[in-house]
Amino acid sequence: MTAPIRIGMVGGGFMGRVHRMAQRLDGEYQLVAGAFSADPDKARSSGEALHLDPDRVYTDFATMAEREAAREDGIDVVSIVTPNHLHAPIARAFIEAGIHVICEKPLAVSLEEALSLRALVKKHGVQLLLTHNYSGYPAIRRARELVRQGALGELRLVQVDYAQDWLSEAGNEGWRGDPTLAGPAGALGDIGTHAWQLADYVVGQDIETLSADLHTFVPGRQLDDAAQAMLRYRGGARGRLSVSQVSPGNNNRLQLAVYGSRGGLYFDQESPETLWFAELGEPMQRLSRNGPGSGPADQHASRVPAGHPEGYLEAFAQLYRDFACHLRGELPADVTLPDVDTGCRGLAFVEAMLASARADSAWTALAYPEE
Structure with missing residues (x-):
């Protein structure tokens, strides 16, 4: 049986909750670390609520990237759910640490920033998923x-x-x-x-x-x-x-x-x-x-028979599931992910x-x- 992918999170709020639900839906990921707030008390309480090891609850993303990359059981992927201006700096830190990235849209606040991230992704050989969740329907x-x-x-x-x-x-x-x-x-x-x-x-x-x-x-x-x-x-x-x-x-x-x-x-x-x-x-x-x-693309993205409604959370989870398949080399050839x-x-x-x-x-x- 394939072990869940170890994932960390930077940020929180409403979208953080949505991302965590999407991560859990198919059992593909296990949340093991996070930088949920720069405020130590808020970070600690968030970590406790999510039952995380206190040693893996951080107050800044740079420290999280460095320490998680150094651990034998460090995270494989980070999920970024922060205001837009932080997307590129956070993604850069984890890409340079060799950690895959799942990022809220938009990727950055300028095309120049986005292009610099693309160069880093190719340089370090990591993968990046951009959560345009509606393409998961x-x-x-x-x-x-x-x-x-x-x-x-x-x-x-x-x-x-x-x-x-x-x-x-x-x-x-x-x-x-x-x-x-x-x-x-x-x-x-x-x-x-x-x-x-x-x-x-x-x-x-x-x-x-x-x-x-x-x-x-x-x-x-x-x-x-x-x-x-x-x-x-x-x-x-x-x-x-x-x-x-x-x-x-x-x-x-x-x-x-x-x-x-x-x-x-x-x-x-x-x-x-x-x-x-x-x-x-x-x-x-x-x-x-x-x-x-229905065809292969529709069937691949469906979890239950017709008439049993699926919606927003399942579409979000589909991108997470497809990204897990992508990391394992199991993604169907006709599935294209926002990257x-x-x-x-x-x-x-x-x-x-x-x-x-x-x-x-x-x-x-x-x-x-x-x-």
Whole structure:
């Protein structure tokens, strides 16, 4: 029987809890160390709550990386769940210590930082997973498979929308409202990177140019709380991306529609058990997760039979499970995970959006960094 992968965590909060649940779901990981706070009392109490050895509860990530790398039973992987500005420094410390990295998105606060991490990953021979969790949904795996099989024909239109309402009033931003902690993009960096990655993962075509508009609706806020863009793909398709954290009535409405010459598909993250698919001239089909006609990609990402709902946590756990398979050399050949290259592409998208917005929505080239 394969022993669980020893994992550590830097950071905490809501996303820390989500990551720990995802780690536990399939029994692939065992949390053995962590740097949950720079405050010694908070770090200690967090470690006690998680039943960790007090000697493996740290107050800074640099010490954790150094000491865990020196232990025979040290961690194999670290999970980074901190504000954005710390992603790159923490990842750098553990990569240089020879420890694999699982990092919250975005990978860094600039493309320059992301590219430096990519160079380190290749230099030290470690692996990095970026937790764009929506690509863990079986329905999204199936959508990607349908596009690659040519079921939609020549792609024509890509539409992705992500709406939330939790920033409709001032005062809720926390670190996400501080450019020194979140980076130069607000809603764009927080959920816009998710929207971009979801479309990029399913469509499989690069954006060539974009025209972006970023806006801050709430007075006094330093970063954008809404962003929109028109997209031109290299394959000839046209697209639209819209994200907002000031849309009352929306909790986490992430939707993707892709249309081609022979068919179309539609996915709603708040109803993740279903992928809607239509062939031209035929009625819309409701494709249920792991249901009749499901393919290898859908089945690989499903845990229970159709009709037994899976959702957000299972999608998160799927990335963790796939990363464990990847580290063991057992990942199916047709499964692609968001990695350090995805992180670099995402930061290139963010910087092109910012440049276009600064130029009054001028069409701006999106130059993805070579892999």
